[in-house]
Amino acid sequence: MxxxxxxxxxxxxxxxxxxxxxxxxxxxxxxxxxxxxxxxxxxxxxxxxxxxxxxxxxxxxxxxxxxxxxxxxxxxxxxxxxxxxxxxxxxxxxxxxxxxxxGHATPAETVPALLATIKELWGLQSPLIDALNTVHQSMTSCVGDEWAEEWLGEVWTQLPLQVRAAAGDKDAVDELAASRGAAP
Structure with missing residues (x-):
C-alpha cells in the first residue's frame, strides 16, 4: 500500500x-x-x-x-x-x-528507565566476556583443525578489536595497545 x-x-x-x-x-x-x-x-x-x-x-x-x-x-x-x-x-x-x-514519556519517566536498562546491560558484560573467552580458548586449542582456524580467521576477526581484547585474545590486546601508541 x-x-x-x-x-x-x-x-x-x-x-x-x-x-x-x-x-x-x-x-x-x-x-x-x-x-x-x-x-x-x-x-x-x-x-x-x-x-x-x-x-x-x-x-x-x-x-x-x-x-x-x-x-x-x-x-x-x-x-x-x-x-x-x-x-x-x-x-x-x-x-x-x-x-x-x-504518547511521549516525560524525562522523569525516561531517565530512571534508561538507568535501569544501562545497569542491566552492564551486569551482562561479565558473563558475555566470559563466554567469549571460553569460545576463543576452545577454538585456539583446536590446533590443526581446519574449521576452527577458518572460524578464527573469518568470524572472530570480524568482532570489534576491543571485544576480542576483552575476551582474552592476546593478538587483539597487542594490536589495541599498538593502535593507542602504548607498549603491549
Missing amino acids: NAETFNSRYPVGTPVVAYPACRPEDHPGDRRLITRTRSKAQVLGGHTDVVWVDGHSACIALSHVDVVSEDEFKAARAAGTAAAVAERGALPVPVGGTPERL
Whole structure:
C-alpha cells in the first residue's frame, strides 16, 4: 500500500503492529511494536512509503506495518504485558520494546528507565566476556583443525578489536595497545 492510500484509509492515531527490523515471517524473533501511528504516511527519498509510530524514533516502511482493530490492539497489548510479566516476574522496562503507554514519556519517566536498562546491560558484560573467552580458548586449542582456524580467521576477526581484547585474545590486546601508541 502506498502513502496516499494509507492516509485516505487511516488517520493519525490508527492502531498498528509495526516491525522495525523484519517481518515475523522473515525473522520470527524480531521485535514488534503494538502501537499507534503518530504521523501521516509519506514517501521517503522518493521511493519508500513510511509512517512514524509511537514508541519508535525512526520511520517504518508501510510494508512493515499491519493495521489492527482497536480490540485487536488492546488484546495484543494485554498479551504482550502478560508475557513480559510471566517471563520476568515484573512489568518490563519500556525502553527498546513495546511502549507501556501511548504518547511521549516525560524525562522523569525516561531517565530512571534508561538507568535501569544501562545497569542491566552492564551486569551482562561479565558473563558475555566470559563466554567469549571460553569460545576463543576452545577454538585456539583446536590446533590443526581446519574449521576452527577458518572460524578464527573469518568470524572472530570480524568482532570489534576491543571485544576480542576483552575476551582474552592476546593478538587483539597487542594490536589495541599498538593502535593507542602504548607498549603491549
